[in-house]
Amino acid sequence: MPINIHQLAEAAGVSIATVSRVLNNADYPVSEKTRQHVLKIAKEMYYQPNQIARSLRTDRSGIIGIIADDISKTPFSPLIIRGIQDYMRSAGYFCMIINADWNPEKEKEAVHDLLNRSIDGVIFSETWHDSINLDLDVRNKPYVFVHRLFKNPPSRSVIPDEIYGSRIAVNHLLKLGHRRIGYINGPEDYYASGERLKGYQMELKEFSIPLNSTLAVSGDWSTNSGYEGTKKLLSIKEPPTAIFAANDLMALGAIYAIQEANLRVPEDIAIVGYDDREIASISRPSLTTVTLPCYEMGKASAAMLLDLLEKKVEKADEIKVRGQLIVRQSSGTQERRD
16 A cells, blocks of 8 residues: 555654655755655655645646657667656656657647646657647647757757767778778668768768778668678779678678678678667677667657756757767677777
8 A cells, every 4th residue: 555645754754844845856945864864765665646636736747748650660769768768757757658650640649649638748759750849839848859850950859979870880990900991871861871971971081081982882771772782882893891881780781792792701891880789789790880879869858858847948959869889790809889
């Protein structure tokens, strides 16, 4: 049976008013020693505040809405949402998740459903939506975007630092001595493709290596496109000694094409991918790759929303979260994280 605030106050040896001030972060002064004591007892007794009563006092429900594309179809959404939930739970909020299936009408319906449940704010995770939402603006509900760029101007969004991720991948190969580095890009109309291409080009220029258009091919994120792209790279007069693929699936396709050509990875051609999907650690050879910082982006988007909700900021600037390089067998060096 859950305990109430009276029982918590008695167990802590303080007044009900003191417990209330601690739990609600009231401006009324409470010594840090007392505050920590009350919080410790509350945790030990598994105290859960009455959210209905709290919402009546604060005009907040303590509920945050998350509108996602379809968490069953992307490897990234679950980690993003876990980051949001972990951060929100530590701040005393409950998350309600709705899948919108990349459908603008379903997403609009999801917004209305959340508003009818008196949510305090909304996080759009990997959805088609990337601009002002009038329904939320009219109701003065803060909202942010994660893994989706907010347009005109860039703000209120948390995205990966794609240029940085691409640069550390290419830098790794350059430091291993490679100077002819092939690149397999994603579809041209994707923001991530453009940014990762920029990173590849910038890092080559940093090492005073001229850009060679024959070393860059396009893919569509699929394993087969990585396979076909690598076959093109192997057919040129001076094929690359290393290949950076803009995602792990294309990198896997690159490995298949190299092995089919009776070449070895990494002895003949080194490979680096991007995303750190589960397949990267179990492929043979295991894949050196750059992490897509999904969990960290989720936490950052939750922090951004709470700052807006608690009026710590009037507007939220765009945040770019950096991934890290995970070195495995495919680049020919000892496994490590950089």
